[in-house]
Amino acid sequence: MFKERLEQRLQALKAEFKAGQDMLAELEAKQASLRETMLRISGAIQVLEEVLSEAEGETENN
Template sequence: MREQLEQRVKELKAEFESGQKMLADLESRQTNMRTVLQRISGAIQVLEEELAKAGYSVEE
């Protein structure tokens, strides 16, 4: 019985550690994606402003 409980604790700790690593990776990817989206948004804004200056209508 004790060995089974110890084995289960070991398995759960490994699963927990794996989950923590996965969560850290996802958080890092989310941060990177936010940065990419901010850059794209900024580029869109600049291009729309340039189009407006040139007298072109900006389509959504």
Template sequence: MKEQLEARMNELKAELESGRQMIQELDEKRTNLGYTLTRISGAIQVLEELVAGEAESVQA
């Protein structure tokens, strides 16, 4: 009986570690995605300003 309990405990410890690693990987991916979205947003803003500037120079 003790061997079964120890075996199950070891299985659960392995699952716990695996879950912790998955959370860490997901956190890193979320952070990287946030940076990517910020860069994309900035690029869109720059392009919108360039388009607006072109429209103003055409009207002038």
């Protein structure tokens, strides 16, 4: 009886550990995707700032 309970507890802990590993992998994938998205947004911001800066310079020259 005691050994059965230990084995059940072990199986429950293994299942919980596996679920944690799966969740961690999912979160890491989401984090990587978010970083890529933020990098693209950052690049777009930089381009727009440069275009606006050039436009302001042209306006001042005219």
